[in-house]
Amino acid sequence: MKEFFSRFGDAPLCNNKPERALHIGDFVFPLCYRCMMITIGIIIGVIVIVLLMDKFKIIWKFKYSFLGILLGIPTVIDGVFQTFTSYVSTNFIRITTGFLAGLGLSILVITAADILFNLITKRHLKMN
Numbered sequence: 001m002k003e004f005f006s007r008f009g010d011a012p013l014c015n016n017k018p019e020r021a022l023h024i025g026d027f028v029f030p031l032c033y034r035c036m037m038i039t040i041g042i043i044i045g046v047i048v049i050v051l052l053m054d055k056f057k058i059i060w061k062f063k064y065s066f067l068g069i070l071l072g073i074p075t076v077i078d079g080v081f082q083t084f085t086s087y088v089s090t091n092f093i094r095i096t097t098g099f100l101a102g103l104g105l106s107i108l109v110i111t112a113a114d115i116l117f118n119l120i121t122k123r124h125l126k127m128n
Contacts, residue, residue, distance in 0.1 A: 020091065033091050034075070034098035041102015042109070049110045065111045071104030 020032040029036065075097040081087045089097075 034094040037095050037098030038102040041099040042106045045103040045106025046110060049106060064107050068104040068107030072101045075101040
């Protein structure tokens with residue numbers, strides 16, 4: 001654990017490759033571009049989805065779960081190619097695929113939360 005945190009500021013904690021992370025001076029961000037954009041995509045996606053859900057009365061069920069999965073596919077493809085071939089993606093590709101995956105994850109999280117909320121409230125109503 002000590003070794004894990006000893007590289008903080010020198011290399012991203014997720015993949016330990018400084019060339020794949022944002023630099024400010026000598027400080028290297030703790031997340032690579034892909035992980036940083038996944039996080040930003042989740043935050044922006046949840047905010048936008050929550051705002052749109054009430055306005056358009058969107059039902060976040062299986063139809064949108066499929067969209068969430070589709071948005072994550074480019075990240076999976078890019079990661080698999082980098083792992084098993086000599087292909088190395090660019091930071092632009094990592095940023096783009098990471099953001100798309102973050103949006104997809106936000107859709108899946110909101111869908112799961114909506115389904116869980118509906119199950120709990122229906123069960124609670126049946127008990128009373």
